[in-house]
Amino acid sequence: MPPLLELEDLHVHYGMVEALKGVSFSVEAGEVVALIGANGAGKTTTLKTISGVRPVTSGRILLDGKDISGVPAHERVGLGISQSPEGRRIFPGMSVLENLEMGAYARGPGRSGAGKKAKLGPDLDRVFGLLPRLAERRSQSGGTLSGGEQQMLAIGRALMARPQVLLLDEPSMGLAPKLVSQIFAIVSEINLQGTTVLLVEQNAAQALARSNRAYVLETGRIVKSGLAADLLGDESVRNAYLGGDVT
Numbered sequence: 001m002p003p004l005l006e007l008e009d010l011h012v013h014y015g016m017v018e019a020l021k022g023v024s025f026s027v028e029a030g031e032v033v034a035l036i037g038a039n040g041a042g043k044t045t046t047l048k049t050i051s052g053v054r055p056v057t058s059g060r061i062l063l064d065g066k067d068i069s070g071v072p073a074h075e076r077v078g079l080g081i082s083q084s085p086e087g088r089r090i091f092p093g094m095s096v097l098e099n100l101e102m103g104a105y106a107r108g109p110g111r112s113g114a115g116k117k118a119k120l121g122p123d124l125d126r127v128f129g130l131l132p133r134l135a136e137r138r139s140q141s142g143g144t145l146s147g148g149e150q151q152m153l154a155i156g157r158a159l160m161a162r163p164q165v166l167l168l169d170e171p172s173m174g175l176a177p178k179l180v181s182q183i184f185a186i187v188s189e190i191n192l193q194g195t196t197v198l199l200v201e202q203n204a205a206q207a208l209a210r211s212n213r214a215y216v217l218e219t220g221r222i223v224k225s226g227l228a229a230d231l232l233g234d235e236s237v238r239n240a241y242l243g244g245d246v247t
Contacts, residue, residue, distance in 0.1 A: 002065035004029040004196055005050070005081075005165050010059035012042075012049050019045045021220040022059070027165065032187070032197040034207040034228060036241055037217035043200040044086055046217070047167045050198070051083045052076045063164070077106035080164030084171065086200075088154040092143025096134050099142050099153055100127060103160030120160070127156040130189060148179040155186065159195070166190065168199045172206065184210050204241035208232040216241075 003026035012020040020042050027033045035043050048054040050061055052073030061069045063079055071079065082103075091099050104120055128135035131152045137145065142153055151171055158166055168187065172180040184206050191197050201207035208214055211228035216237065224237065231237045 002062065003027060004064060005198065006060075006062040006065075007046075007050070008060040008062065010046075010049065010061065011057040012045055012054055013057045014045075018057075019220055020049065023217070023220070023222055024059075025215050025222060025225065027196060027198055029164075029196055030191075030194070031213060032191045032199060032211045034199045034201060034204075034211040034214040035217055036201065036204045036207055036214060036237075038241075039202075040219075041217040042220040043217055044169055045220075047083060047169050047198070047200055050076075051081055051167060074106055077161050077163075080162075081167065082158040082161040082163035082165075083167040084151075084154045084158040084169065086169040086173065088147075088150045090142040090145075090150055090153050090157065092141065094142055095139050096142060096145070096153055097124075097138045099157050100124060100134075100160050103157035104162075106161055123160050123162065126193075127159055130159075130186060130193075131156050148175050148182070151175065151179075151183060152186070155183075155190075159190065163195060165196045165198060168197060168201075170201060171199075172201060172203045180206065204237070205232070 005027040007023055007025055010020050010023040023046060035046060037043055045054060049056060052071065056069045060067050068076060068079060091102065101120060104123060133149055134152055134156055145153060171183050180203065187197060188210055199207055199211060208228040208231055214228045214231050215222050216224040
């Protein structure tokens with residue numbers, strides 16, 4: 001069987017600047033795979049290209065062995081790729097419940113009223129089970145939530161699309177250490193429930209501790225890959241991304 005998600009020799013440009021220079025990697029069904037690297041390495045560009053927000057210059061993106069490189073972003077959500085973006089980007093004027101309902105939009109527009117709520121019921125139950133703080137605040141405007149709660153909402157909204165592959169972009173950004181641990185525990189639970197995760201994260205120690213495999217991206221190229229546990233103990237990775245420490 002082919003990998004669930006595969007990038008083949010992916011090149012992406014911003015104008016004349018080449019942001020991705022032949023990136024190739026794969027994600028197997030059921031894995032958590034981390035993509036780590038310094039700021040500007042191309043991590044967010046990689047996720048944006050997978051989700052369809054950035055166009056491919058050359059190369060291919062395969063989902064279940066099928067080339068989706070030219071598929072529009074909204075159609076990729078329907079195929080099973082959902083992203084929780086860097087900076088959360090929730091809808092601040094909408095309630096928590098309305099934000100979550102927006103996450104399910106690609107599953108079919110036109111549902112409304114009691115029928116819509118019935119169809120979304122199991123998904124809302126799952127999200128509220130994973131993220132009980134959201135259940136407590138379901139009627140509260142997204143913009144009034146704390147940073148950690150907004151991150152939970154962004155993740156919950158992405159889950160409402162029932163993704164095969166969940167793309168998480170910097171889920172710990174700007175959060176207090178206690179909340180960082182909580183967010184990563186949620187990521188692990190999402191994976192245990194059967195969702196494959198591709199994780200971009202500056203907190204390399206937490207990312208590697210929660211992942212099966214990982215890739216190191218530098219200036220638009222994959223320079224190292226392997227089991228996350230092996231990379232966590234790799235001296236060059238420790239010195240570059242963990243401050244020489246693995247704790």
